[in-house]
Amino acid sequence: MIRIEPAPWESRWPDRLAMLVLLIGAIAMVGPFVWMLSTSLKLPADQYTRTLIPPTLTFENYTRIFEIMSFQTLLWNSIKIALISTFGQLLTCSMAAFVFAIVKFPGRHALFVLLLVTLMVPQQITAIPQFIMFKWLGLYGTQAPLYLPSFLGGAFGVFLMRQYFLTIPIELAEAARIDGASLMQIYWKIYLPLAKPALAAFAIFAFLFSWNDLFTALIYLPSDLDKTTLPVGLALFQVQFAGTWTIMMAAVLVSVAPIMVAFFIAQKHFIEGVALSGLK
Amino acid sequence: MNFGLRPLGREKLWVLLLLGPTLLGLAVGAFGSIFATLGLSFFKWDLLTTPEWVGFANYAGLADDRMFLRSLSNTIIFSLLYVPLTIVCAMAVALLLNRRIHGVSLFRTLYFLPVISSPTAVGLLWTWIFAQDQGVLNAMLGNLGIPPVRWLGPNMALYSVVVVNVWGAIGEGMIVFLAGLQAIPREQYEAAHLDGANALQRLIYVTLPAMAPSLFFQSVLSTIHAFQAFDYIYILTRVGNGNSSVPTLVFSIYRNGFRFFRMGDATAQAIVLTAIIFLFTLVYFRIQKRWEVPA
Numbered sequence: 284m285i286r287i288e289p290a291p292w293e294s295r296w297p298d299r300l301a302m303l304v305l306l307i308g309a310i311a312m313v314g315p316f317v318w319m320l321s322t323s324l325k326l327p328a329d330q331y332t333r334t335l336i337p338p339t340l341t342f343e344n345y346t347r348i349f350e351i352m353s354f355q356t357l358l359w360n361s362i363k364i365a366l367i368s369t370f371g372q373l374l375t376c377s378m379a380a381f382v383f384a385i386v387k388f389p390g391r392h393a394l395f396v397l398l399l400v401t402l403m404v405p406q407q408i409t410a411i412p413q414f415i416m417f418k419w420l421g422l423y424g425t426q427a428p429l430y431l432p433s434f435l436g437g438a439f440g441v442f443l444m445r446q447y448f449l450t451i452p453i454e455l456a457e458a459a460r461i462d463g464a465s466l467m468q469i470y471w472k473i474y475l476p477l478a479k480p481a482l483a484a485f486a487i488f489a490f491l492f493s494w495n496d497l498f499t500a501l502i503y504l505p506s507d508l509d510k511t512t513l514p515v516g517l518a519l520f521q522v523q524f525a526g527t528w529t530i531m532m533a534a535v536l537v538s539v540a541p542i543m544v545a546f547f548i549a550q551k552h553f554i555e556g557v558a559l560s561g562l563k
Numbered sequence: 564m565n566f567g568l569r570p571l572g573r574e575k576l577w578v579l580l581l582l583g584p585t586l587l588g589l590a591v592g593a594f595g596s597i598f599a600t601l602g603l604s605f606f607k608w609d610l611l612t613t614p615e616w617v618g619f620a621n622y623a624g625l626a627d628d629r630m631f632l633r634s635l636s637n638t639i640i641f642s643l644l645y646v647p648l649t650i651v652c653a654m655a656v657a658l659l660l661n662r663r664i665h666g667v668s669l670f671r672t673l674y675f676l677p678v679i680s681s682p683t684a685v686g687l688l689w690t691w692i693f694a695q696d697q698g699v700l701n702a703m704l705g706n707l708g709i710p711p712v713r714w715l716g717p718n719m720a721l722y723s724v725v726v727v728n729v730w731g732a733i734g735e736g737m738i739v740f741l742a743g744l745q746a747i748p749r750e751q752y753e754a755a756h757l758d759g760a761n762a763l764q765r766l767i768y769v770t771l772p773a774m775a776p777s778l779f780f781q782s783v784l785s786t787i788h789a790f791q792a793f794d795y796i797y798i799l800t801r802v803g804n805g806n807s808s809v810p811t812l813v814f815s816i817y818r819n820g821f822r823f824f825r826m827g828d829a830t831a832q833a834i835v836l837t838a839i840i841f842l843f844t845l846v847y848f849r850i851q852k853r854w855e856v857p858a
Contacts, residue, residue: 407836
């Protein structure tokens with residue numbers, strides 16, 4: 284973070300006002316999460332008490348979602364699908380990004396523009412033919428439709444990785460070329476290791492995207508707690524535990540906590556990733 | 564794009580291999596699907612019987628489809644509120660953070676938390692906050708003497724849903740805008756000050772023109788998001804069998820396609836959705852061009 288030095292012609296009070304507004308905003312951003320934590324630690328009988336500190340502190344809600352609801356199956360399904368999807372995205376997007384960044388070939392620019400145009404194509408337009416195709420392949424009702432498309436690249440990932448590859452001086456590749464390295468060696472041994480920060484940033488996005496995906500799971504997976512993913516599981520909880528907010532908040536907390544922990548650990552990469560994907 | 568290495572001999576095969584998955588995705592996943600969707604929109608098909616050619620009947624039928632018209636109007640109202648609110652709030656937070664205050668990175672983290680949290684999970688959390696009798700929001704209003712509001716009832720649901728969606732999107736725009744703001748050279752502000760520009764004039768004549776490209780880009784992204792809004796709305800306004808009390812276009816497509824297996828209607832609506840997104844993007848490009856000419 285760049286520290287901005289005060290200029291002599293600026294007074295200090297706008298900064299104090301800014302601080303106040305930011306604090307109020309921060310409460311609006313974090314308040315709901317604090318309330319979630321508080322509710323999840325209350326006894327179901329205490330759920331309507333409006334104190335932030337639970338009258339009786341309990342972890343009963345957490346044990347219940349794991350013991351009764353087989354929440355661990357939902358977690359495992361989500362983790363498995365998200366990991367496979369992330370791997371697929373990292374591999375195929377970095378491959379294409381490398382070619383777009385450093386290989387000369389006819390039609391490179393046009394192809395790249397065509398790829399970027401697909402950023403505008405809504406998921407709903409591809410969903411129906413994809414559904415028909417997966418049904419025809421006999422994969423309806425399995426988890427494959429949730430991760431297979433990740434192995435076909437994607438405009439966002441290719442764009443993000445290419446942006447990063449372009450910051451690596453091309454002279455490096457040229458020098459390796461003179462030393463007899465092939466394109467594959469330059470990709471695998473020079474560009475991928477150098478792009479670790481970008482790969483980390485993109486991995487987080489790919490994981491997040493899969494982890495949070497409700498729509499695809501709703502379409503392909505049976506609404507069955509054993510087979511589906513976390514978002515659909517939560518939607519099922521909503522019906523099953525209508526009115527029992529303590530249990531629901533425990534379930535909500537368990538589904539956002541892994542991502543939040545990852546976020547606090549790898550914050551720098553997260554933020555860089557968003558900034559990198561912005562227009563430059 | 565003239566830089567780069569030329570593939571030698573057999574390396575051309577490797578290049579094709581590296582590009583292969585993306586090319587396949589582009590051909591089958593993206594453009595293939597668009598053409599397939601377009602083609603299907605001229606048929607009546609329930610996935611079981613033989614598809615029946617009906618020409619433009621599916622599109623013509625949309626004009627009388629009350630569910631579709633309602634979801635179209637909801638989607639448009641939602642977007643008209645969501646896009647400007649998200650952009651203005653994200654820009655405001657970025658401007659506030661771009662000052663010499665303490666805890667900038669902590670604030671940045673806190674404002675980013677909703678962006679990374681699963682919309683389904685956070686949607687559930689908001690149904691608890693919005694709950695009519697026991698929700699914490701009505702309780703807080705009660706302390707001020709305001710009677711309870713049915714936040715997710717028929718009159719308020721659309722606005723409540725906009726608020727939650729904006730809440731979930733501010734952080735993303737903020738990061739992009741903050742990166743842009745920090746790239747503006749300090750000298751430009753000093754020069755503007757020497758020319759006698761006040762704070763508001765510096766914002767209008769220095770900051771905003773420099774931020775125009777990222778403002779434009781975020782507006783396009785926001786619009787695309789708005790037209791596809793689904794997760795929060797699904798959880799916040801669910802009324803059974805995959806419907807919503809505030810259905811948007813995505814609901815209409817989802818129900819027709821995956822609940823009733825009316826593939827013709829669903830694809831026709833998907834085409835309309837895409838056409839609207841392209842239209843809006845085109846308008847943004849026009850505006851951006853006009854904005855850039857005098858500069």
